[in-house]
Amino acid sequence: MNRLAPFAAALLSACAVGPDYRPPGAPPDAAGRFVDPGIARVSSAPAEGQWWRLFRDPALDRLVAEALAHNTDVRVAAANLQRARAVLSEARVQLLPTTGTSGSYTRQRVGNAPGFPADEAQTIDFFTVGFDASYEVDLFGRVGRSIEAARGDEASAAAALDASRVAVAAETARTYADACSFAAQANVARETARLQDVTLELTRRLFNAGRGTIRDVDQAAVLAETARSQVPAFEAERRAALYALATLTGRPPAELDQAAAACLTTPSVATLIPVGDGAALLARRPDVRQAERKLAADTARIGVETAALYPSIRLLGSTSLGAQTIGDLGKGSSFSFSMGPLITWTFPNIGVARSRVRQAEAGAAASMAEFDGTVLNALKEVEQALARYAGELDRNAALRRAEASASNAARISALRYEAGRDNLFQRIDSERDRATRRTALAQSDAALADAQVSLFKALGGGWELAPQATRR
Numbered sequence: 001m002n003r004l005a006p007f008a009a010a011l012l013s014a015c016a017v018g019p020d021y022r023p024p025g026a027p028p029d030a031a032g033r034f035v036d037p038g039i040a041r042v043s044s045a046p047a048e049g050q051w052w053r054l055f056r057d058p059a060l061d062r063l064v065a066e067a068l069a070h071n072t073d074v075r076v077a078a079a080n081l082q083r084a085r086a087v088l089s090e091a092r093v094q095l096l097p098t099t100g101t102s103g104s105y106t107r108q109r110v111g112n113a114p115g116f117p118a119d120e121a122q123t124i125d126f127f128t129v130g131f132d133a134s135y136e137v138d139l140f141g142r143v144g145r146s147i148e149a150a151r152g153d154e155a156s157a158a159a160a161l162d163a164s165r166v167a168v169a170a171e172t173a174r175t176y177a178d179a180c181s182f183a184a185q186a187n188v189a190r191e192t193a194r195l196q197d198v199t200l201e202l203t204r205r206l207f208n209a210g211r212g213t214i215r216d217v218d219q220a221a222v223l224a225e226t227a228r229s230q231v232p233a234f235e236a237e238r239r240a241a242l243y244a245l246a247t248l249t250g251r252p253p254a255e256l257d258q259a260a261a262a263c264l265t266t267p268s269v270a271t272l273i274p275v276g277d278g279a280a281l282l283a284r285r286p287d288v289r290q291a292e293r294k295l296a297a298d299t300a301r302i303g304v305e306t307a308a309l310y311p312s313i314r315l316l317g318s319t320s321l322g323a324q325t326i327g328d329l330g331k332g333s334s335f336s337f338s339m340g341p342l343i344t345w346t347f348p349n350i351g352v353a354r355s356r357v358r359q360a361e362a363g364a365a366a367s368m369a370e371f372d373g374t375v376l377n378a379l380k381e382v383e384q385a386l387a388r389y390a391g392e393l394d395r396n397a398a399l400r401r402a403e404a405s406a407s408n409a410a411r412i413s414a415l416r417y418e419a420g421r422d423n424l425f426q427r428i429d430s431e432r433d434r435a436t437r438r439t440a441l442a443q444s445d446a447a448l449a450d451a452q453v454s455l456f457k458a459l460g461g462g463w464e465l466a467p468q469a470t471r472r
Contacts, residue, residue, distance in 0.1 A: 016141025017310070018303020021148075021296045024368065026375055031279035034386055041390045042455075045274035047284065049464040051456040052173050055267045059259035060176050063249060067172040068165055069467045070250030077157075077164040078469040084150075084157035091150040094143045097135040104128050127329060130320035134342075137313040145303030152297025159290035162463035166286060170457035172248045174450060179241035180263040181446030186234035187264060188442045189227055192435040195410075196224035199431055203424060216424050223428065227435055250472045266445040269452050273389075275459060281382060282375060285460035291374040295367040302360040308353040311345040381458040389451040396444045399437065406430075406437040 033044065048054060052064045068074060110122045138144055200220040206212040243253035245260055282288050317339040321329045328334055346353055413430035416422040456462070 142307035148300035156293035162286035169462040177449040182238035189230040193227035385455040
C-alpha cells in the first residue's frame with residue numbers, strides 16, 4: 001500500500017477541485033537596476049551573503065555567529081519550523097489507510113437465560129480480537145490540497161526563520177557599532193575637555209598676570225565643563241549597547257563581551273557595497289519568499305474547502321475473532337468480517353461549506369495583497385537605504401573636511417594667541433568650533449555605520465550559511 005499511495009494520489013489529483021496555484025509575478029520594473037542616484041556609491045556585483053565580514057572586524061564576525069546560533073528569536077522561529085514540518089508529516093499520512101487493532105474480554109452474567117431453569121443464572125465469557133482499516137478515496141482532492149497547504153506553511157515557516165536571522169544579524173551589527181561609536185564619541189568628548197582644560201589653565205594664568213578678566217576665565221570654564229558633561233552620557237549609552245549585545249547573543253546582560261567593550265573605533269565598510277539588482281533582491285529576501293509561500297498555502301486551502309461541497313468516500317473494512325474461550329479464537333467459526341464504502345455528503349444543506357469556500361477565497365486574496373505589499377516594501381527599503389547611505393557618505397566627507405579645517409584653525413589661533421596677535425575670544429571661538437566639528441564627525445561616523453547596516457538588512461542577506469539554533 002505504501003508504494004501505491006503516491007501513484008494513487010497523483011492519479012486522483014487530476015480531479016482536485018479549487019484553483020491551481022501559479023506564482024505571482026513581480027512588477028515589470030522590479031527586476032532591473034535600482035533607480036536611486038546613490039547606486040553610484042555601491043557596486044552592481046551580487047550582494048554579499050555574510051555581509052558583516054565586509055567590516056573586517058573579527059569581533060563583529062564572532063558576535064554575529066553567536067547571535068545566529070543562540071538568539072532566542074531565532075530559536076523561536078526554528079521551533080515554529082519544526083512544528084510546521086510535523087504538521088506536513090501529519091497531512092501526508094492521510095494518503096495511507098487508517099488502521100487500528102483492538103482486543104477485549106467481557107464476563108457477563110445473565111439471569112433467566114433461555115433454556116435454563118428460572119432460578120439459575122448464566123455466566124458467559126467472551127474474547128474478541130479485531131482489526132479495522134479505512135481509506136479515503138481522494139476523488140475531489142481534499143487530501144492532496146491539504147498536503148499542498150501544509151507544504152506551503154512549512155516553506156513559509158522556513159522563510160520566517162531566515163527572516164529572523166536577517167533581522168538578528170543586522171541588529172547585532174548595529175548594536176556593536178553603537179557600542180563602538182559611543183566609546184569613540186566619549187573619547188572625543190574627553191579630548192575636547194582636555195583641550196578646554198588647557199585653555200582654561202592658560203586663561204587663569206593670564207588673569208593672574210593681569211592680562212584678562214574673570215569673565216574670560218568663566219567662559220573657558222563653561223567650555224571645559226560642557227565637554228566633560230557629555231562623557232557620562234556617552235558612557236551610559238555604551239554600556240546599554242553592551243547589555244543589549246549580550247542579550248542578542250543569548251547571554252545574560254552581566255556577561256559583557258570584552259572585545260566589544262574594548263572597541264573604540266566605529267566600524268565602517270571602506271569598499272563599494274555590492275547590491276546586485278531587483279531580481280536578485282526579490283529572490284533573496286526571506287520575507288518575499290515567506291509571503292509567496294503563504295499565498296500558495298492559502299490558495300490550496302480553497303481546494304480543501306471546495307472539496308467539502310462534494311461527497312466524501314471512504315473504504316471501510318474490519319475483521320475480528322470472537323469466542324467464549326481463548327482456545328476457540330483460531331477456529332473458523334470465530335471469524336467475522338465486514339467491508340464496503342461509506343459515502344457522506346452534507347447535501348442539500350451546503351450553506352456552511354460554501355461560506356467556508358468564500359472565507360478561503362478572501363484569505364487568499366488578502367495573501368495576494370500581502371505579497372504585493374511585501375515586494376513593494378522590499379524595493380522601497382533598498383531604495384531608501386541607498387538614498388540615505390549616499391547622503392550620509394557626502395555628509396561624512398564634508399564633516400571630515402570641516403573637522404580638519406577647524407583643528408588647523410584652532411592650532412593657528414593658539415599660536416597667534418601666544419604670540420599676542422589674537423585675543424582670548426578668538427581663541428575660545430576656535431576651540432569651541434573644533435569641539436563642535438569633532439562631535440559632529442563622531443556622530444556622523446555612527447550614522448554612517450547605521451546606514452550601512454540598514455542597507456545590508458534591506459538587501460536581505462545573512463541567512464544563507466547560518467548555523468543551527470541551539471540553547472546555550
